[in-house]
Amino acid sequence: MSDTSILAYCRPGYENDTANELTSRYGEAGFYGYPVSKKNSGFAHYHLYDAAQLEQTVTQFAVHDSIFPRQLVAVFAAINDVEKEDRVGQVLDALKEVEKPFSIFGAVDVEYPDTEEGKTLAKFCRKFTVPLRQALRKAGWLTAKENLGKPKLHIFFASFEICYIGFTLPSHASRDHLGICRLKFPSDSPSRSTLKLEDALVNMLSNKQQSKVLRSGGRAVDLGACPGGWTYQLVKRGMYVEAIDNGLIADSLMSTGLVEHHAADGFTYRPQFGRVDLLVCDMIEQPDRVAKLMGDWLVKHWATHAIFNIKLPMKRRYETVVEAMTSLNSRLDALDDAFAVKVRHLYHDRDEVTVTIVRTSKDEV
Ligand SMILES: C[S@@+](CC[C@H](N)C(=O)[O-])C[C@H]1O[C@@H](n2cnc3c(N)ncnc32)[C@H](O)[C@@H]1O
Structure with missing residues (x-):
């Protein structure tokens, strides 16, 4: 199913703030739309009224210049009834329906929200990446070798049933999985701060x-x-x-x-x-x-x-x-x-x- 939105990953509890930020920044730049967010989901959407503006929003807004989003993904398709039996096939079908925003992606990341519910998806997402990557390469969506200089494809599972498909540009995105950079606590530091x-x-x-x-x-x-x-x-x-x-x-x-x-x-x-x-x-x-x-x-x-x-x-x-x-x-x-x-x-x-x-x-x- 086609869907045109900006998907922002955020800290759980900050969905509303993230939605307010997206509405304000994109609206001010003439990218009109409406926000959708659910408390403690770990993400917020900004749906564009004009689907043709999607690529332009990606080149205009870098995640590093935003406040609450950890990642900003340009979503061009959604699957609202993911079936256990053929998830790979469903993703490929969803991709077939859209015009290729870029001729080929350099990498794929399968992600989930940074929430307790999201953690239950982590293992599945890791395992799912392998067959999906192979199928995407075979279908010509992915370069033969990982190329981090090219746009990245993001498959974001909001739950086991719902997934969003979108992309980021390397210059405008976080390089970290889920947009999270985990640092190791130095044991000789006086505080976790x-x-x-x-x-x-x-x-x-x-x-x-x-x-x-x-x-x-x-x-x-x-x-x-x-x-x-x-x-x-x-x-x-x-x-x-x-x-x-x-x-x-x-x-x-x-x-x-x-x-x-x-x-x-x-x-x-x-x-x-x-x-x-x-x-x-x-x-x-x-x-x-x-x-x-x-x-x-x-x-x-x-x-x-x-x-x-x-x-x-x-x-x-x-x-x-x-x-x-x-x-x-x-x-x-x-x-x-x-x-x-x-x-x-x-x-x-x-x-x-x-x-x-x-x-x-x-x-x-
Ligand atoms: C969150 S802690 C700082 C932690 C510190 N950055 C660390 O990494 O260990 C806040 C500190 O601000 C101090 N503080 C609060 N108001 C202050 C003020 N007006 N002048 C000086 N220190 C103040 C408190 O005493 C407290 O130690």
């Missing part, structure tokens, strides 16, 4: 941005640092850190000689030795208060770059993030420098989003 910053460093900054922001020997300030998971990431990369928090910081960090701990209020603390390369902040505070504080540090040149979390309220989460970021962005826009700003709800974030702001001089842009 360390994974949030590592996720941001690895998945939100390009290699070039990483070497610029995380200079060995560079200086950083960590607001709300204790017990030290974020400071740990910076110290690991050879940075000097002013760790600000009334709590206790791990001795293992203090003994590196790279950390100064100040028991102070993060809202009034100012850098001890002039401008720092990087400001990070993980204080649990009102979104607009944190955004204002980050803006002050960047506008006043106390920090060159910033990475911080915005804690999400229970309701109007997408709107709250947009409001906080709109006022911050307008302050940055007034400066002579240019700023690369990203906001993502990362896999290791729970009820928060991560913001990275990398400064470049306008000549570099």
